[in-house]
Amino acid sequence: MSAFLTNEEMTGTWLGRVWRPEFEGPSVVTLRDGEVFDITAKAAPTVRDICELPSPSAYVQTAKGNSIGTLETLSAAPSSTDAAHFLAPCDLQAIKACGVTFARSMVERVIEERASGDPQAAEAIRARVGAVIGDSLRNLRAGSPEAEKVKQALISEGLWSQYLEVGIGPDAEVFSKAQSLSAVGHNAQIGLHPISTWNNPEPEVVLAVSSNGQIVGATLGNDVNLRDVEGRSALLLSKAKDNNASAAIGPMIRLFDDSFSLDDLRKTDIALRVDGPDGFTLHGQSTMREISRDPLDLVRQTIGRHHQYPDGLMLYLGTLFAPTEDRDVPGEGFTHKIGDVVTISAKGLGTLQNTVQLSTECPEWTFGASHLMRNLAQRDLL
Structure with missing residues (x-):
């Protein structure tokens, strides 16, 4: 596909991460005039550090950096450690999710x-x-x-x-979706646990929240849903939700500034398209206009005096989308096939695209917090 942002969207303040093979690690990046700029610095070597600043958007807008390529080129790059490519835009933040919010x-x-x-x-x-x-x-x-x-x-x-x-009811469902640094980004494979035979994508808005509970920006996410596993018992939620490559976030965080705010997010419509290797196409949508709990309420129920997140968090907000269209057998509805290409898009937040694979076949998650710290230290960024 072409660049994951439209020309109009590129005027926003964007924060993300790119894998740099020459460093064997990630860099913090932003966009300027269609170019991807590496703005990694000792003052703020991680996305988490930038989100903790008094004004993340002001910092990113003025941060010094160097161009590492065009958005057109990097957004099309495959998710491989041998090539520069976009990662999930979060790093040390906890990855949480709200369920049944519509x-x-x-x-x-x-x-x-x-x-x-x-x-x-x-x-x-x-x-x-x-x-x-x-x-x-x-x-x-x-x-x-x-x-x-x-x-x-x-x-x-x-x-x-x-x-x-x-x-x-009065209390929201909030659960741990994935481990810090385990989410996959744009163009990556997204994983299904092999025990599941009834599953679907969940197109969602994902908030970037600082450690003091401030919403600093937003992006898109796919909270892969194993309907059969969770349907058997709610106690299987962790098994249904947290698997290798089962959380996609991206393409980048759009930081709140004069051009994009929480009020804009409240009016966001999210589009979904699934293109199957069998020629099947599914269209779906979700709209934040119909959410039953305001984003501020969901954040308050997640972080506060009752629960702290020193590195902040990424918070999936749930989805209105629930596919009932039959794919194969009448009455059985939709389920994924290996090779499905899932495209989630929203005006103002860009496009997130991933290809469905079994979690056991997706690349293993091997780059954790300890690896990030050592990598940054080797690059004299700590």
Whole structure:
């Protein structure tokens, strides 16, 4: 594909990471006039350090650096240690995720649980749930009196689920999606655990949050979902969510500045396209306009006096998208095939593209925090 940002988007303040084979490690980068500039410096050698500054966007806009190539070239580079290529734009931050943040997608979670991972059983349950609640979830705010009424209506129909509590109750679901530095970036393979036979992409906005709880920017993410594994038991959430290459984040963090703010993010529409090796194409979308919990509320429920993140965090905000379109067998809905190309895009945040593979076949994650620290020290950046 061409560059992952449009000409209009390039005018924003962007922060990311590029693998530099000559250094055998990553560099912190930004964009200037279509060129990728390495701005790694002792003053702020990591993305985490920049996000901790009083004004990350002001620092990036004036940071000294040198061009390492055009965005057009680097954004098309394969994810290989032998070539310069974009990485996930975060480094030392914890990678957290919020689930069931859209009341309408909550219904699919209830269905997954009730179907116990059986896609054929899900179709009948889907019809029954729709008959009970209709379109009442579209503008529902979690924790509100109206949300409680919907919850009670579902319970009275024998459709109680733990997903109801986190979907429309007062407390959000927040879980650990991946380890620091384990997320993959643009053009990388994204992994499915081989035990799963019913799964799908989850196109989401991902916040960059500093250690004091300030949202400093945002990017896109794919929170790969193993519907059958999580559907069998919520206690399998970690097994369903945290696997090799199962978290994609990118292409870069757009830092908040005069051109892009949290209010812009609240109006963001996210588009999804899956192009399969079998010729199958799936289109989907999610919109932040329908989120049941405001991003500020989700951040407050994640970080505060009750839980600290000294290196900040990246926070997936959940998705409205839940595919029901049949791919192979009628009534079984959508599931991935190896080789699917997943493209997630949003105006203002660019495009994140990944290719589906088994987690056991994706490149192993071998570059952790200790490796990063040693690498920066060898480069006299610490």
